Amino acid sequence: MSLSACTALTHVDLSFCKCSDLSLSKIAESNPRLETLRVCQCSMSDKTLRALAACCPNLTSFRAVQCSPGATSDGLKCLVDRCKKIQDLDLSYNQFLNAETLVVLAASDVAGRLEHLGLDECTEAVVDDGLIALASRAAKLEKLVVGGCHQLTN
DSSP: OOGGGOOOOSEEEOTTSOOOHHHHHHHHHHOTTOOEEEEESOBOOHHHHHHHHHHOTTOOEEEEESOBSOOOHHHHHHHHHHOTTOOEEEOTTOTTOOTHHHHHHHHSGGGGTOSEEEOTTOTTTOOHHHHHHHHTTOTTOOEEEOTTOTTOOO
């Protein structure tokens, strides 16, 4: 039985399961009630992010830590533009993120709802200007994790 056959899932944690981009996309497409998705060390591209954006409007928590490169800021923009309920976002240890990432987050409606943002070791993504832009919009942010982001100076 594949997980895509389970169509009533609201919380899924596939961390360290080596799931493919295709599997993650199918899970998103099959579970429109999905609220929480945690993946760690999985293969993920913009296809997964777009599937979540199109099919999972109730997503409140998305943790994609140390996933294989293939996703971009464009995919993230699609996700945060359509999944407006996200409060918990962890993209730590992802090398696909860049300086545009925080600008994309700051410009989205999600910025005002974020309570937790994890960007540990996202050295290319976390820069002063982006963090300042995000801080001006993220009034509910309670936890910010940016360890190892050596480009921060302020």
